[in-house]
Amino acid sequence: xxxxxxxxxxxxxxxxxxxxxxxxxxxxxxxxxxxxxxxxxxxxxxxxxxxxxxxxxxxxxxxxxxxxxxxxxxxxxxxxxxxxxxxxxxxxxxxxxxxxxxxxxxxxxxxxxxxxxxxxxxxxxxxxxxxxxxxxxxxxxxxxxxxxxxxxxxxxxxxxxxxxxxxxxxxxxxxxxxxxxxxxxxxxxxxxxxxxxxxxxxxxxxxxxxxxxxxxxxxxxxxxxxxxxxxxxxxxxxxxxxxxxxxxxxxxxxxxxxxxxxxxxxxxxxxxxxxxxxxxxxxxxxxxxxxxxxxxxxxxxxxxxxxxxxxxxxx
Numbered sequence: 001x002x003x004x005x006x007x008x009x010x011x012x013x014x015x016x017x018x019x020x021x022x023x024x025x026x027x028x029x030x031x032x033x034x035x036x037x038x039x040x041x042x043x044x045x046x047x048x049x050x051x052x053x054x055x056x057x058x059x060x061x062x063x064x065x066x067x068x069x070x071x072x073x074x075x076x077x078x079x080x081x082x083x084x085x086x087x088x089x090x091x092x093x094x095x096x097x098x099x100x101x102x103x104x105x106x107x108x109x110x111x112x113x114x115x116x117x118x119x120x121x122x123x124x125x126x127x128x129x130x131x132x133x134x135x136x137x138x139x140x141x142x143x144x145x146x147x148x149x150x151x152x153x154x155x156x157x158x159x160x161x162x163x164x165x166x167x168x169x170x171x172x173x174x175x176x177x178x179x180x181x182x183x184x185x186x187x188x189x190x191x192x193x194x195x196x197x198x199x200x201x202x203x204x205x206x207x208x209x210x211x212x213x214x215x216x217x218x219x220x221x222x223x224x225x226x227x228x229x230x231x232x233x234x235x236x237x238x239x240x241x242x243x244x245x246x247x248x249x250x251x252x253x254x255x256x257x258x259x260x261x262x263x264x265x266x267x268x269x270x271x272x273x274x275x276x277x278x279x280x281x282x283x284x285x286x287x288x289x290x291x292x293x294x295x296x297x298x299x300x301x302x303x304x305x306x307x308x309x310x311x312x313x314x315x
Contacts (some may be wrong), residue, residue, distance in 0.1 A: 023056050028098065029057070029100060033064070036170045048305070057088075057097075059084075078230075086119065101126070110130045137263065147176075167211070172192050181261070252284050
């Protein structure tokens with residue numbers, strides 16, 4: 001996209017991490033993508049914050065997009081991703097940043113703040129709140145066909161995805177995750193079978209955009225690392241007795257995001273229990289927002305993010 005520059009930064013174990021960047025302001029905003037996404041999912045927000053005077057940076061994690069894959073994807077972990085992000089900041093001589101994370105980029109942002117508190121000024125997350133070590137979500141109430149259960153099972157997703165090319169797999173996942181219902185396969189059905197082949201992409205992304213970004217780059221990267229992180233590895237707050245996110249935080253939730261229907265999620269957020277762990281948290285709801293709210297309603301999300309960033313830079 002016009003104005004966005006690309007570079008590769010070598011981290012300590014030799015892998016090259018792809019970084020997209022725009023803007024030159026003194027305050028830096030780092031955008032952390034989810035799955036099935038890459039840096040491109042933040043294109044609207046990057047341009048908006050750059051126009052507002054910030055420097056915007058969006059990496060692809062190791063094994064995602066244009067970044068190098070780890071030599072053993074099945075051993076990749078959140079710890080690797082955290083280390084990579086800190087090393088990217090070091091390589092760019094950036095001491096402190098605002099973090100914006102979506103989907104599993106949200107816990108990644110929170111873990112960075114917990115483990116490297118001097119590097120983080122504030123956090124905004126989309127689609128997922130901070131989840132306490134005693135997980136408030138009641139996954140046990142969901143049937144075995146819940147997509148997370150299926151993708152945790154070694155070999156299950158590989159066999160399911162292997163029936164299609166990578167472009168089709170990422171298209172189907174994108175379509176599934178854009179709906180308001182939790183993806184749950186029946187007993188004799190695979191997750192990819194939940195999508196009718198003729199189903200169009202959501203209206204907020206064109207065929208050309210999708211093919212030239214998600215399609216091309218998942219064709220390159222495949223899904224080995226993506227299945228490992230986030231689905232087959234644990235995060236890092238589970239080993240912390242009483243984690244507290246002390247920096248100011250913003251949570252943006254689409255009310256039609258399927259994640260809101262995961263048992264325990266909505267009550268955990270609306271009851272304010274999440275603020276036990278993130279006391280300086282502001283919560284904003286978008287009534288029609290899906291799991292891809294930053295692409296679906298970019299102007300509204302940009303306004304929320306910029307208001308939050310401005311309030312922190314002026315305080």
